[in-house]
Amino acid sequence: MLDTLYHEALNRKRNPKEGSYTNYLYGKGLDKILKKVGEEATEVVIAAKNADKEEIANETADLLYHLAVLLVETGVSLEKIEDILQARQGKVSKTSDRREISDY
Template sequence: MLEKLYNEIEERKNDPKEGSYTTYLFDKGLDKILKKVGEEATEVVIAAKNDKEELVSETSDLLYHLLVLLVEKNITLDEINQELDSRVGKKSKISDRKEIKEY
């Protein structure tokens, strides 16, 4: 499904449609797209504290906006898949990670 959505977003960038939200995002540019990614990421965090349906909905919104960002930056899903594949089976030490502090 992500590939299908990515392709539709890419098509919308190449062939804008008046009144389309995706076209609106591309017209507004990178700053608007980044703002939406940030907003949606925050909403995912909040939804995770609430209920499953809200989390599913907000995660879908975030994934959509991330795909818009990838298309805007000309990053393919193959590049993302290659990066994820390169991480499979690798062990990382907790000591190599920044500490996550709870507030």
């Protein structure tokens, strides 16, 4: 599904369509696309806090769409992201809890 979404965004960039929201975003440029990604990410967080599964699904779909537009606009391929994720797979995280502060 992500592949389809990405390639549809790429196709719209290469073959603009009058009245297309995707082309509207491309026409407004990176700052507008970034603003939309930020808005949609925030809406996913709010949906999750509301524990509304339908809202989470809808807002996540919006976020994924806007991320696809962002990737196309910046020239980052899904293959690049897949390579990075595969390189990370199976690695042990270096995160740890902070030690407690006992002196004030």
